[in-house]
Every structure is written in structure tokens, then in C-alpha cells.
Amino acid sequence: MSTHPENQTARALELLDNLKADMSPLKEYKHIGVKGPRRIDGLAKASGQADYTMDVQVPGMLYMRFLMSPYPHAKILKMDTGKAARLAGVRNVLRFDDPEVGKEEIIGKVAGFFGSDRPLSGVAHMEGELVGAAVTADSEAIAEEALALIEIDWEERPFMLDPVAASDPAAPLTFPERYIDGNHWNRGAYDELAHGDVKKGFAAADKVIEFKFSRTANTWVGPERPCGVWKWNGDCPEIWLKHQRVHLPKSRISQWFGGIPMNKIQIHSLYQGASFGGWCQVDWNLGPLWCAALVSKRTGRPVKYIFNRREDFFGGSMDEGVYFVKVGFNKDGSITAVEATLYQVNAIWPVFNPVLHLHDNTTIPHLKGQCKSIWVNKGHTVPTRCEMLPPVLTQTMIFDRVAAELGMDPIELALKNDGAMGHDMAWVNEEKKQRGFQVRDSLKECVEKGKAEFKWDESWHKPGARKLPNGRLHGVGFTWAHEWDDSCGSGEFAIRIERTDGTASLLATGADNGVDAENTYCQIAADEIGLRLEDVHYNPQQYVGFYRMTPDSSTNMSVNGWAVRHAARILKEKILESATGPTALTQRGGYQPAFPDTSPQDLDIQDSHIFLKSDPERRMSLADFVRMAGESGCFSTDEFLGVRTAWSEPLFASSYHVQYGAYNPVNPRPRFCRQAHFMEVEVDTETGEIFVTRIVNVNDVGKAINRMSCEGQQYGGSIMGVSRAKFEEVVHDPVTGVMLNGNLIDYKIATMQDLGPVSTILVETGMGYGPYGLIGVGEDIGTVVPGLMAPAVFNAIGVRIDDFPITPDKILKALGKI
């Protein structure tokens, strides 16, 4: 029996429609949404058996280390590597002026990033850039020692660190190599977003305020350092790479050395010691891998490189920069216009405009935002936890100011301006209906739950108005945003019912960075097919063929969730068809279907058993069902013995889902799910110390599939957020441009003792565009919470601090104590 054509059409439509509610969710959930489940990676990780790229050793492996530029902007005039090459244990010294290095014009598709034009440059555009030479030796220690023996004559060039100063057309060029086309200034990419007419909006406002705020560099600090191993198996490379989006490097690698067919490239993507997007976003990180590939070719040995801790600090999050904001609003709290300009430091994708979120989630009719990426002599900035940091930060700063100006409860102000694309809630609700969602007020639900948990009404007060018995000032802050999962991409999944025992294998690219997504896929597959959860396992693919939509969790569930669900539904159909399908006839005899004289519609699967709906006693386990296919993949000894049993074809299905980036202004989809966050602080006015005493996160995730994983993103994001707001800052020496704190002693990330309890609340309105109405949650909290510290501290001390991180010196200064 073949699939109904109308099913196929329905399926095809569902595959590509990202603009509607889930039209066919399940009627009941068994594994989806339960507390737990047990992590599938748990045992391996807790017992130290989970392998990471850092752990890889291959027989005969050599170690590669790179020279770091001591200057922020300098050119190598002369380099003597003789002594390094002669050191015992050194196997290769690769130089920037090697003909083969020079020949490799780009190592990635996207040229034009710092250092990415060539794998090993002779010019450094930031201190610490890997330039000049790579030494390969029997051990890392020897390679290090050899690097110290390299003698270089540098030509130092002027450098700039401040984006506003560097944006002056008269400023010295920070990257002259890039401006061969005569475009002589430091401005990189530019993005503008305009909506309505801000002039009109300001003219109509009762009040207009202007302010500026800034954020210094903060970075990802992935616990596992960037590293990789390259081994040639003939002309087929075998690669181990720390990278959360292995499909990207694979397609870059296919362009190297005159081209390597994709199907000859094997990349082992082991467990990932997190990188939060960060380091994996850019192409320059492939320079070291390219060098390892070349040296591996020359030495005939596998080559491994590992960045040291300091090298991982170059580059940071793209909220780094200076923001200029103008806001117009009316006495009733309605915001009429916002104009914002961000001078963003070295942003590779400066398209995440400071007013982007105001467009996505407010009624504000007139918006203008500019994002100017300015090239300075520091590392580049990339999405770190999320590219939405600039718009989210801007939204928080604006709403808190306006609320304070009006003496209004910030929650009221949020509800007043909640909307989408300049429209009010009536319009938004109509949209919900049109798109098949039930109409619920997400922000209202979130703030009500959050207010109750946080005891907001008792806690909120006028700025600077509450002193505690312990002498500290008490403050609370609130902020909100929509939930987002808007990046573009596709996910490809396959599910296979294993022979012999009938368990299910989920197959897609491996890239486990800890969000427990793999478990979540299993929950969906289990419920969709009717399997016990323990019968479903995720088998990450080392051959990076099956793409997973950014397996790093950006837009993970809204794309991969669909792909798994499609595959599971196709597979279920296939199983039932096979159970009722024709008998097989072989040389020795015949095979019956497991459920003769029934049709697929008569059957269902539950607890890994196929059963007859009208007579549930007639059931057969999937294991028994597939066992007939035999362990050798065809027929069993039963046939040999002439026993007539049931038969099943090999059971395998694949599917996919694509999402065109919802940043696309054409045919966008309004955002319906909201999040609200609450923070309480105490400020010691004599030392400037901030104590974060509690946080409440409320996220409307649409539908929670894996609850503990969602909560993990909430408290995890909150703690990382506080860390970013309170401590994190990459410091460069203003005089020499050298990074001063590229280590975990001086760059401070929060410890277990640095904040109070975090309460997590999940709201499920079902208004996400993902399967079952879900929407992503992983990026949001760590991105929204850093900004929240500003309102909380303002509420405590009654003075604004417009410069992140909010450190004791800034508090004391704001209080006039220094």
C-alpha cells in the first residue's frame, strides 16, 4: 500500500511553512514535556568518558603552535627562523612567506575578516594575532620553546582601539590592506533599519530624551580551547575539530588545496566544550587548521594544534561598542519614536540593528537605527550567546529610562508598548488568529507569573528610595523581550529502526554543546512513533553529511524539531505499511506480514509495540517485528528451517526542514511569545559592590519539550548574564594595545558564590512557529539578563550607569564618592 498522495502534499507544505501554527500537533504527549528526561550524554560526561577534541591523540601526532603578534598593528620586515628550526624535536617551521602559504588567497568563502585573507599573514592587525610562523614539534613544550627563538624585525604601525575615534575619516587606518579600493577609512559594514518617520514621531512626542551608553568587550570563554587535528588518509582528510557548526568548515575545507570533494572529507565532531557561537562563527579560526593540513602533508604525520588560554580571548561579543539613543514618548507611556546609532567594534555581521527588537515587539511606529561597524585593532566581534545583544540591550535601556522619566512602573510601560512591527495588540491578536494560533497575551501571562514569584509589587520602589537594615541600597529591575529563534538554515535528519532489537537510531550531524538537544529530538521521535524513550538514541554522524540547523542551538528546535517530526511521521507510516504489507516470497518459502488482513489505519504503535486498535491484545513488539529481517540484514534461520514468520522491510526514513531567516523584511512573521525577567540587587554604597540577591526568569517557550533543558538555559543564561554585566571585560592597554587580562584569573567569570537564587518559570502559550507551538529559548536569557543589571542598579542608587560592566568604581563614581 502506498502513501496517500494528499498526505504527501500536506507533508510538503508543512515542511516549508514557517509562518503558521503547528496544524497537526499530537493529541497526547508521553515523553514530550515531562520533567527530566535522563540526559543521554549524562553518564559519559559525569564519568569523564566523554571525549572532546582536546583529548584526541593519534599515533605519530605532532603538535603545532603559532607565533602571536606582540603589537596591535605591525608588519614583519624580516624573520629569522633558523634557530627555531634547529631546536631538537622541531619537525617543521611554516613561514608566512612560504610560497604555498602565499598562494592560498583565502581559506574561507568569506574573505575580508581580520587575518582571514590568508592563513598565516605577515601583517598583524591586532595584538595576539597568529602571524608569521607556525612551529610543529614533538611536543607543545618544544614548539613553544622554538617560537621564542624566532627573531623578527617589525615595522610598527599606528593603531586605534576606540570605535568612535576610529570612525573619524582622518583617523589612521587600522587595516590598510583592506582598502585597496580607495575606501580610505575604518568603517566596515553598515546596516540601517527605518520604519515610519522618526522626525514626525519626535515632533508628536510630549517629551524627547537623548542618552548614550557603552559596553566594553566581553567574550565567550569556551571551556575547551579551540583545537583540531588533521590527518591525511591518502587524499582523504580525517579531521577532529572543536567546532559547533562542523558543516561550515567542511565546505570551506572542500575549497583547499585545489579542491577536495566533500564526500572525501571526514570530520569527527566530538563533544564540544561550549563556545556559545563565539569562536565558531568566523573564518579566521580555520587558518590554524589549514596550516595543520599543509604541515601534515609535508611531514606525513597527523598534526594537532591547541590554542592556549590567552589565544582564545581574541575576539568577543558583538554588543561591544558605543550606543547613541534618542527616544520620544507621550505622558501616557506610549513611545512614539526611537533613533539609535551603534558604533560597533569589529562586527562581522553588523546587521543586528539596535532598534531591531523594537521593530519586532513594540507598537513604536517610528524607528531608525544605524549599525556602523568600525574596524579597530582588536579581535572581531561575533554572536556570543546571541547576535541579538545590541537590540536587546538597547530595548532595556530605553524602557527603563522612559519608565523613570514618567515615574511609571516599568511593567506597565512594557504592557503599554507591547505589540509588533509598529502595531498594537489588537492587530497582533488578529495575526495570531489568522495564523492558526490560539490568542493569548504572552507578556501579560509572563509578567503576572513573574510578579507573583518575585513579589514585585512589594519590592519595587522609587529609585534610590530603599535602604536596608544592613546599610545597603535595595533595588529591583525588570526587563522584557520577545522570544526569538529567527536565524536561517536547514536541518536534515534520518531515523532508522535497527534490526535485531527494533530500537531507533536518530542520525544527524554531531555537535553536542550541552543544551541536551539530542535528548529533545529523542523525545519527539519517541512520542511521534510510539516508542519508549529508552528505545530511541541519538547517533551523531562523524561524516558531516546530515546538516543540523546550526547544531549549536541557535534556532535549534524550531528547525530540527520539525525535521525530526517529519522523519518520525514518515517512518511511522512506513512501519505500519510494512506490518500490513504484502508477503514476501523467497526461494524457500513465504513470509507473511505481521498483521495480515489489516491496513495501516487499523494499527498504532505504543510503548514500542504495534497493536490493532480494535483489539489491543493483538500486539507485537517492534523488536519481534524486525527480528525477522535477521541480524545479517536479510533472512533468518527461520527461513532455513522452513518456519513461516512475519517479515519487515528495512525501516529507514529521512526528512528535513528549512527556515529562511526571519530577519527577512519580506513576509516576516510577527513574534507572539514573550519573556520577562526580574532582578533584585543590594548595593554597598561604601565599596560599590553589587550583590545580586535573586533573579526570576519567565519564558514563554510556547511548548516545553525538555523541561530541565529549558530551565538549564534559564538559570545558566541568568548566571552568565550577571557575570557579563558585573565582571566581564577584556582589557587592552591603551598605550600599547596589548590585551592585559587574557586568562581566567584576570578575566572574571562568575563562581558559584556570586549570585543568589534564580527562579525559573516556563509559560506555554503554544504561540511559537516550531512544532507543537514551541519556540527556542537557549540564546535569550544570557542575552537579555546582562542589560537588566542597569535598571536594578538604577533603582537601588537612583543614578544611571551607562557603561557595562557595572563595576565598583563606576558605582562609587555615580554616587559621587570618588
Place this chain on the structure above:
Amino acid sequence: MNKDIKNYACPYCGEKCRSADELKEHVFQAHKGRGLPAPEGSIKLTVNKAEYVIRVAPNWTLYYLIHDKLGLTGTKQFCDQGACGSCTMIVDGKPVLSCMLLAIECGGKVIETVEGIAADGHPLIEAYVNNHAMQCGYCTPGFVVTSKALLDRHPDPTEEEIVEALAGNLCRCSTYPQHPIAVREAAGKMKAAKK
């Protein structure tokens, strides 16, 4: 033979002597009461109950010896500067940072790594899995080992004691709230098992 050539090196400190007698005198003076020297750079240590005799270079850290040379890769290196706790091993009962300890100074020591703790079926492992006390998992072995050392000393720690003991372990994924829950759960199981 040239009397001035110092051919006799002291096995303890490398001091060069002109004659066997002079060497004897030096050893007697400088290293009175010492047993026979071990072969240069060779140490004996116990790792997860197994004994090893192995030659180590002075610049190897204990982390390098165990992770790279013995191939017990469960121990992870995050900061390489003593600032994160992810490389924690239990050495003679104490949780120490294996990136900040020279292997050559570990002669005679009894070392426990996460692999040993897991192999013993310690209830912490199951408690960590149950409570999602991990995300990327890179820091997790360091937490497990530190918690194990704590439970060895305090079989029934309070939440506060747990937080204090784990305050030197960094987790970038910020799984912190789950650890006290997991450790308390393991402590409870151990208590129940004793009864």
C-alpha cells in the same frame, strides 16, 4: 687521568665530584640519611588503585602525565592557571589542581581521577546525571572529583558547605544551581546504603 675532570655526578643533586671518595664525602655531607636514589626522573604512583612506575620529565604537570601519557582523558583542562578547578584530582585524599602540580613531585602518592570514581560506582555520578548538573560537560569531571573529596570528608554536607567546596570550580555554562542538589542526593543515597 686528569685529576681536575669531575666525572662523578651526585645521584641526588647532580653535583660533580673529582673522585669516588669526594662523591662519598659530598653525599654524606649534603644528603645525610637518604635512601638509595630512584633512577633519574622515575616515580612510582597509584592511580585509581593501579600502580605505575613511570619516567617523567621535570616539566610535566600531573595533568599532562595522567591525561596525555597515561591516557586517562576524563580530567579536563580549562584555564591551565589554577583558576578553574576543572583539572581536579584527588591526591592523598585532597582535591588538588593537577595543572599546578609537577608530576615528578607525585612519587608515592595515591591519586584518584574521575575515571576511578565512576568505576567504583559512586552515587555522585548517577546524581549528576539525574539532576542535569552539566551542560557541555567539560567542567563536569572537575566538579564530580571535588564533590567526591568533599563527601569523603563530610558525608553529609549542608548546601552551604557544598557551595564553599565548589567555589573554585568554574562552569561557563553556569550549571551551578544543580550541583548542591546532586551532591545532597548522592549524600542521601550513601547514608541510606549505610543503614
Place this chain on the structure above:
Amino acid sequence: MKEFKHFNAYSIEEAVSLLGRYGERACIIAGGTDLLGKMKDAILPAYPEALVNIKTIPGLSYIKEDGGMLKIGALTVLSEIAHSEVVRSHWPALAQAACRTASPHIRDMGTIAGNLCQDIRCWYYRNQNNRFSCLRKKGGRCYAIKGDNRYHSIFGGSVSGGCLAVHPSDTAPALIALDAKIKTSGRTLDARDFFEVKPVKTTVLKADEIVTEIQVPEPAAGTTSAFLKFALRKSIDFPIVNCAAMITLKGDRVAAARICLNAVSVVPYRAAAAEQVVMGKSLDEAVAEEAGKAAVSEAKPLEHNKYMVAIARTLVKRSILACVGR
């Protein structure tokens, strides 16, 4: 790390003789938590040729009371001091200092002598591969003075007036406030005379001199002490400012006071002016406040570290009040 020779010393004499032979080219290694960090980052112009391990010397790890005097062996690790009942009850400032040092793991590894002898943490000085050949490395200039000096001295510099790197130890101010003595392989020094600012050096120790014991006198009747630390994080972090105070009361008047700040100057900073303020007075908020002000009256903060003055003032005030249970 590069190669080096490694010697286990089994007696103080053996260690001294080994050090004598190598001179400046050898380093003592105790817990190694400070030294190995320096070697990994190759921060100094010269790399040690040899390490002399003193952990193998028996009998150097102890905490004992001897005729009222507290004696702590050089190899005693900080956690033992932090948890010692004797220390906590009679010399609370020292126990609190040890308890707030670094992280639990480092307290289990780091020795008291290593804590006193540790090197500075100036982020120019500590930058990898000897990036800044500054005054403290016999180089030409101090980079902090015009650079980012948010964690540098608020009381001026040294090494021909230049170096602004603070002394980072948490236990040093406690020991100075408690009027401790430091016994070495050759002499016994007052804790307050122990520190010195010279290129690649933080103490007066000679190259072949080893700290063997810390001696803290019995507190006079009516004496209490306290230690407070301000750091950005609650764990792992070095102090931005710390302060130890020891106060002896006769009746309700202060009969003796020793107050020492650290991490604010190139060596631990005895706040003599603050001590004078409290002498003879009965302690209350106002007196303590005044003492705090006096403590920083000589401060000459740099461009980025004015906040440290406010914090130092506060810690002096609060540590005095902590001594009288407030």
C-alpha cells in the same frame, strides 16, 4: 613549560646547599600555585634552570602553640590554618585571611610561606612571554603608570620610585597586624620588615634563604583581631583591597592597635595614622570612620584606581568595628 632540573630536598640544609649552588638560577617550589603559573606564561626574562622542591623536607607542616606563641611550619597549607581551631579562636584575623585566600583547591595546595613569598600580579609584569620588560624586570619603564592601573598602588611606587605593583598576599596583612615573626634558614625577621621591592623580588630573602616557620605572639589580654577582603568575586580572586586589624582594649578604651592594609601599595601598608586615631578611644562608628579616613590620608591614587581609596577607607573602618563585634 620549558625543561628544567628538579631536585627534591630532604632537609633544610640540603635545600640551602642546592640553592647556594644555583643562586638566582634556581627557585624554591612549595605548593607551586604561584611559581608554575609564572613559568607556564614565561613572564620573566630568565627561566629557572632548576627547581628545589621543599615539600619533601619532613616536619615543616604543623600548627602548634608553644608557650602561648603560635608556630606554623612553612609548608602548612592555607586550608589547615583556616580550619585550625587554635588559630580561629586566638588569631581570628589569620584564620579569616587564610579562609578568604584564592579558592578551596588553592588553599589545599598553597603554603603559608609561598603565600608570603609570592610574586606580584601586575598585569603588565605577568603578561605572557615577557611582553613588558618593565622596571620590575630591570627594564626601562613602568607601563602601568600611563596604562590601565585600576589594580595598582594608591600609595605611590618603588624601585627607584617607579613600580606600582601591589603586594597581593592575603595573609601578609594579617601577620603584620598580629605582629608575627618570620623565621628563615638564617635569621628571624619581623613580618613588617619582610617585604621589599626589587627587580624580580618581593622579599628581603637571599637566594639561598628559606622561610621555615611563622611565629605569632600570644595576644595580650583583651585583644581581638579581624580580617576583611574586597574582591570582585567571592572566590578565586586576588584582593582589590584587604585589611587586618588587631585591637587591644583596656576597659572600653583602645590600649593597642595594629592595622594593616594590603593590595593597595607595593608592600603591605601599615595604617599607622588610623592606629593613632583609635588609640585611647572607645570604639564606635564615628571613631572607626575617622580612622578609615586617616588610613588613606596619604593616598595618591592614579587615574584608574581612585575607587580603591574609598574601599580601603571602608575596610579599615569595618575591620576595626569587626574587632568589637560590629
